[in-house]
Amino acid sequence: MSELDSLYQQIILDHSKARQGSGLATEPAPVGARLGESHQINTTCGDEVTVRVAVVDGKIEQIRWDGDGCAISMAAASVISELGEGEGVGELRAKIETFRELMRSRGTVEADEDVLGDAAAFSGVSKYPARVKCAMLAWVAVEHALAEAEA
Amino acid sequence: MSELDSLYQQIILDHSKARQGSGLATEPAPVGARLGESHQINTTCGDEVTVRVAVVDGKIEQIRWDGDGCAISMAAASVISELGEGEGVGELRAKIETFRELMRSRGTVEADEDVLGDAAAFSGVSKYPARVKCAMLAWVAVEHALAEAEA
Amino acid sequence: MATTRSAPHAPAGDAPAFADERVALFRADFPILGRSVNGVPLVYLDSAATSQTPLGVLEAERHFYKHENAAVNRGSHTLAVEATDTFEAARATLAGFLGALPEEIVWTSNATEGLNLLAYSFSNASLGRGGQAARRFALQPGDEIVVTEMEHHANLIPWQELAFRTGATLRFIPITDDGELRLDEAERIIGDRTRVLAVTHASNVLGTINPVVDLVALARRVGALVLLDACQSAPHLPLDLHALDVDFAVLSGHKMLAPTGIGVLYGRRELLDAMPPFLTGGSMITTVTMEQAEYLPAPHRFEAGTQRVSQAVAFAEAVRYLEAAGMDRVRAWDSQLGQRLVEGLADLDGIRVVGPEAGRERIGLAAFDVDGVHAHDVGQFLDDRGIAVRVGHHCAQPLHRRLGLTATTRASTYLYTTTDEVDAFLSAVAEVRGYFGVTS
Amino acid sequence: MATTRSAPHAPAGDAPAFADERVALFRADFPILGRSVNGVPLVYLDSAATSQTPLGVLEAERHFYKHENAAVNRGSHTLAVEATDTFEAARATLAGFLGALPEEIVWTSNATEGLNLLAYSFSNASLGRGGQAARRFALQPGDEIVVTEMEHHANLIPWQELAFRTGATLRFIPITDDGELRLDEAERIIGDRTRVLAVTHASNVLGTINPVVDLVALARRVGALVLLDACQSAPHLPLDLHALDVDFAVLSGHKMLAPTGIGVLYGRRELLDAMPPFLTGGSMITTVTMEQAEYLPAPHRFEAGTQRVSQAVAFAEAVRYLEAAGMDRVRAWDSQLGQRLVEGLADLDGIRVVGPEAGRERIGLAAFDVDGVHAHDVGQFLDDRGIAVRVGHHCAQPLHRRLGLTATTRASTYLYTTTDEVDAFLSAVAEVRGYFGVTS
Numbered sequence A, B: 001m002s003e004l005d006s007l008y009q010q011i012i013l014d015h016s017k018a019r020q021g022s023g024l025a026t027e028p029a030p031v032g033a034r035l036g037e038s039h040q041i042n043t044t045c046g047d048e049v050t051v052r053v054a055v056v057d058g059k060i061e062q063i064r065w066d067g068d069g070c071a072i073s074m075a076a077a078s079v080i081s082e083l084g085e086g087e088g089v090g091e092l093r094a095k096i097e098t099f100r101e102l103m104r105s106r107g108t109v110e111a112d113e114d115v116l117g118d119a120a121a122f123s124g125v126s127k128y129p130a131r132v133k134c135a136m137l138a139w140v141a142v143e144h145a146l147a148e149a150e151a
Numbered sequence C, D: 001m002a003t004t005r006s007a008p009h010a011p012a013g014d015a016p017a018f019a020d021e022r023v024a025l026f027r028a029d030f031p032i033l034g035r036s037v038n039g040v041p042l043v044y045l046d047s048a049a050t051s052q053t054p055l056g057v058l059e060a061e062r063h064f065y066k067h068e069n070a071a072v073n074r075g076s077h078t079l080a081v082e083a084t085d086t087f088e089a090a091r092a093t094l095a096g097f098l099g100a101l102p103e104e105i106v107w108t109s110n111a112t113e114g115l116n117l118l119a120y121s122f123s124n125a126s127l128g129r130g131g132q133a134a135r136r137f138a139l140q141p142g143d144e145i146v147v148t149e150m151e152h153h154a155n156l157i158p159w160q161e162l163a164f165r166t167g168a169t170l171r172f173i174p175i176t177d178d179g180e181l182r183l184d185e186a187e188r189i190i191g192d193r194t195r196v197l198a199v200t201h202a203s204n205v206l207g208t209i210n211p212v213v214d215l216v217a218l219a220r221r222v223g224a225l226v227l228l229d230a231c232q233s234a235p236h237l238p239l240d241l242h243a244l245d246v247d248f249a250v251l252s253g254h255k256m257l258a259p260t261g262i263g264v265l266y267g268r269r270e271l272l273d274a275m276p277p278f279l280t281g282g283s284m285i286t287t288v289t290m291e292q293a294e295y296l297p298a299p300h301r302f303e304a305g306t307q308r309v310s311q312a313v314a315f316a317e318a319v320r321y322l323e324a325a326g327m328d329r330v331r332a333w334d335s336q337l338g339q340r341l342v343e344g345l346a347d348l349d350g351i352r353v354v355g356p357e358a359g360r361e362r363i364g365l366a367a368f369d370v371d372g373v374h375a376h377d378v379g380q381f382l383d384d385r386g387i388a389v390r391v392g393h394h395c396a397q398p399l400h401r402r403l404g405l406t407a408t409t410r411a412s413t414y415l416y417t418t419t420d421e422v423d424a425f426l427s428a429v430a431e432v433r434g435y436f437g438v439t440s
């Protein structure tokens, strides 16, 4: 697999097209849930994402988002939305941390597919420091939204 | 004669100490004369000179000045004060022009002592472009003062 | 006044473009062009962001440090006198290149600083600094500053801030869908309230060359000051600022073979001499007390503190390099490559080039959108082939918004760019949509 | 509070000065030191104006242009990523050298620009820019800015202008006849109205090193911001800005082996993040519409337009050179030569050295008046012997006025200055009055 192909793995390209959880307006937030929202801008490119999380009893019921950006950022939003729904807040936080470490590793850390699921496909991104922000954009937004939901 | 000695010729050192025409207050301007005054600053060093000329019937009766500066600038003020008194305005203007050309010549023009008198000793200055402003300071002031006297 | 475009002051096409052999000779002066990235040879198509620097320019700077480095305009020892001569000679070289007088050339860090210098000097004038002579630069509520929809942020935000500081209003001339200025609108907008017209000579996104002559005429009619952003024109076309009759112009050395850290603000002599200072400090004053300071005439009034001496020396050498190449031929070459870019891109499916269509005048660049693929992904794909292009909003967000885009991919050329490089780029672009699985 | 001087934060004398052989090795890195002027070998004693640049620093810059030059923080192609990494690594190197964080380092053209950045940012805050967070930087009538009588124009005129723009009052701490700050007066002047205290660390004329610790304590007592002009200290002493606990500091690369055109503004992180921008344009924004712009956090908020990339790279290399030499040893050497200068001059008839007397701490420079001979004539005489010194007011007119002088002659040293050079200078000065026929 070429460097480029390891960046744009098929899973990433697929997620970037069939975007899980995309559309804040399409489905209402579950009633009774604690809601948190976060809007993040990638300052290098100007791309933006808005994420809404709904938390019930420490469990994430729903992650919905709107945004526009490159394949990496859209796929990352799709993946966390899929991965996060149904997770405990603490567990997802831990996964976000694991993902962040993976992204910062400059290719030195092996992704654990058991923990990260489809997000393991992003390991190639860590070799492209300029693209790490793309992968992190929605994940950071989820992190902030969770903090708001719990505040 | 070394380069330095050709810059600081004895005539210059002498004039810089026994300053002809120095002292605006020491002697009043002749009554009935047209007066002109000019204050010039050498922006590279901050030194200043103020010159007053008194003109009667197109002839320069008196040149007096106050100022502080390096040996070159003080000597140049002394020399023009001595040289100018008794000259016709037109003649002195011509001499100032000749002096300016000499100063700008970077050592390529021979000074005519018959025309410039003691000012011919300044020919060495032209090889020190940074010092040309020193030599010109009082001469430019006289030029401006003459213009005012004639206005 | 007609809204048709008048010819630029020196029409294109009167000089032949370079032969490929000549370009090969240029390339030998730029070692970086021989490097490889990702295991393939570099194809550098990002000169509109920053150009590369030839060895001779580096050598000029090195020579300065090995032989004459000293503080200029301050010292009186031999070294300082020599350094000052070299520095002022560099100013004269730039003046000659731009059709200006040496006293009209102010050194800045880059074009951005030049624009900020103007905006801050005008707001100082608005506060009364510079007295009566500077009143013509003072702005107040009701006054208008006019820019265009195609400006780089550098020629937009400083004016927004000036408007904020003075209460003046910022207006803008819209563009056509083809990325040309709407002169009919310009004529309507530039009116009695207009005090400053700030406009780019050539667009760093569209490639459009604006009709400066017409715009100056509109501004003169109402007595407005005209600022030309020459960042993208000075590197690529012969410029004669006196002939163009603009009041101010800015440019950056790093876009025209010089190192970073040096730029030029041009201002008509009597204007610069009347403007209040911007940066204050050493080397720009005559007399200072604890309470106040008096200032030198231009250009030194605007050059506070120790100057970018070796960068100025290098900039002059860069300009000599361009003069030796011939600016009319540089223009012909860039324009030929620019056309090749647009024509090649127009032939591809799902590609939308912004700016003037093929066949119309443009500088050597083309920005485009790839349907279904984000510009950063396009850039990444090209980079994998060693092709360096710029992606994003190119510091022109309002323009992109007007075009209905958030980002584009831009390829730009210079005198060292080869036809083969343009072709390699075009064939790579042809593969982008397939790679990302976009088929529609 | 006592008015006695407390020790500077790292007392001199704890490291040995260089051996002559070490200095000879340094000199081999500076080809210009081997040149001659007027047929005699150059004796360069003007490093306080601008230092010379070693080959390794030039080589670092050349390497950058030969291998990685590209626009930073904008591009996403490989070259741009590499250039950005190199540029940001240079920032981290400077931060390490100064005892600061990388985000606290803003690149400027020189110290003068750093000071103007502060003064303009504060006046923008005074107009309401930056909102509530920036209120602490806003000045109004009744507020006071305090400087000292020994400031360089760069640390005086920008504050005069800020006072003019905001209605604040500028006050100054006087000096003793020996050229030391009057701490008793400082204590009286720095009061509840004081908003900013701007003071030089080391004087470029007197050689005095100011008691920063005491001054910071006085400012903290009243909640004033403290700016340190580190132009003459950063090149000559180990600096730890966090330990000194100042809010801001400025310095210039060209005084510490780097090329011209690069300097640093240090600001405590939370202050920089709260301050409104100064220069505006590209690369410092997040979102821009035709009407307004939103800004990036520091340091990029203050770095508008294409940056001085290769100069930053060179500055980092210069700092590595100094670190390799050892800043404590640089200090010891400069201080030893400084003492030799003062002692030698004090022995001569008709010479008045300004600043602390022999035996008291000073950096490696001495400025003096020759009775009966104008400084420019002294300088000319020395230049004829190949000795390059600076003459004039050294951008400190108010200080000279305080000393009753209009101009002085200044000799200054650096790590490449030899004891022999200082001695050659001293014997030449001994002849000056004789040459000009002053006998009294």
Ligand SMILES: Cc1ncc(COP(=O)(O)O)c(C=O)c1O
Residues within 6 Å of the ligand: C282, C304, C305, C306, D048, D049, D110, D111, D112, D113, D152, D154, D155, D200, D202, D203, D204, D229, D231, D232, D252, D395
């Ligand atoms: C104490 C001091 N402050 C400020 C400056 C100004 O530095 P620059 O001219 O590099 O901006 C200097 C040097 O000239 C200086 O010695």
Ligand SMILES: Cc1ncc(COP(=O)(O)O)c(C=O)c1O
Residues within 6 Å of the ligand: C048, C049, C110, C111, C112, C113, C152, C154, C155, C200, C202, C203, C204, C229, C231, C232, C252, C395, D282, D304, D305, D306, D307
């Ligand atoms: C049209 C235009 N104006 C202004 C600028 C700003 O130039 P700089 O970043 O060198 O200040 C640029 C380049 O980025 C440009 O293309």
Ligand code: FES
Residues within 6 Å of the ligand: A042, A045, A046, A047, A069, A070, A071, A072, A073, A133, A134, A135, A137, C376
């Ligand atoms: S390029 Fe904008 S988020 Fe990836």
Ligand code: FES
Residues within 6 Å of the ligand: B042, B045, B046, B047, B069, B070, B071, B072, B073, B133, B134, B135, B137, D376
């Ligand atoms: S040095 Fe000032 S006039 Fe000569």
